[in-house]
Amino acid sequence: MPDVGDVVTASLTVAPYDSSTAATLAVTAPDGTVTTPVTGTADGGQTWTAPLTYTAAGVWRLSWTVTGTGASVANELVSVAPAPSVLEEGRVYATTTDLANYLRAAPPTGAARLLLRASELLDSDFLKAAVYDVDDAGMPTDALVVAAFRTAVCAQVEFWGETGEETDISGPTQGVTIGSVNLQYGTGTDRPGPDYYAPKVARALRSLPGDVFRMQVSGGC
Structure with missing residues (x-):
């Protein structure tokens, strides 16, 4: 499970695929904000990746849309935990x-x-x-x-x-x-x-x- 602040590479494998295959990614944050990170492929369209930073705790939705050969839609839910803390707010009697x-x-x-x-x-x-x-x-x-x-x-x-x-x-x-x-x-x-x-x-x-x-x-x- 990722934590807040983690920088990850979202990935999608497409099959079948060819030179006409293209994939885009829409990322919905827990507050409903939607972003579209830049996607790319290094193997001619089979594997698509996009950089992603989790900026808030909660459930994120990753929605891939594939056009051309292998056209499809894929959704993934990712649960993100709060960043681990070495201190907590409140009266604490030991470290x-x-x-x-x-x-x-x-x-x-x-x-x-x-x-x-x-x-x-x-x-x-x-x-x-x-x-x-x-x-x-x-x-x-x-x-x-x-x-x-x-x-x-x-x-x-x-x-x-x-x-x-x-x-x-x-x-x-x-x-x-x-x-x-x-x-x-x-x-x-x-x-x-x-x-x-x-x-x-x-x-x-x-x-x-x-x-x-x-x-x-x-x-x-």
């Missing part, structure tokens, strides 16, 4: 370098997106009731908290690499305790154990001293 050092191995190519998702998970499921010093961007300022958050999101990405990335919690979670707060999900006495959060996430947060990080509950901390 791909941090992840590589944590894993002691090369990170996956989608590591930037996974680190963003893991950071969002940490914010939404663990830090809503947390108290710690932050800067104007909402990032932690204490070195111990920075290191714990970095470990937590790297651990979550590692966990997804072992168990598969899920879009939702596949089962209730039970028994996550951070300070005076005990997080439990689901009901009944036969709740399954954690199967979505990396165990090391809660462990990293529990390791923080109370003077730099604490969970706030109703009526006190």
Whole structure:
């Protein structure tokens, strides 16, 4: 699958063909814009090529029209992915370098997106009731908290690499305790154990001293 910015050579093979064969290409971008790149042949009309740059993510349509011998119309849909990114917009608690050092191995190519998702998970499921010093961007300022958050999101990405990335919690979670707060999900006495959060996430947060990080509950901390 090509990415945004890729420069490719579109190609069409015609059969039968002879000196009367000619081929043109109309390219429809995802926004409906149509362009007609210059086509050419180096083998007398059997193979036709045209240079093409994918400038946007989405589905592109390549429409070849052949006239003369071998007259025909051929359409091809090409799905183009966004350009890979080493950084993602949003509050992210670890870089791909941090992840590589944590894993002691090369990170996956989608590591930037996974680190963003893991950071969002940490914010939404663990830090809503947390108290710690932050800067104007909402990032932690204490070195111990920075290191714990970095470990937590790297651990979550590692966990997804072992168990598969899920879009939702596949089962209730039970028994996550951070300070005076005990997080439990689901009901009944036969709740399954954690199967979505990396165990090391809660462990990293529990390791923080109370003077730099604490969970706030109703009526006190």
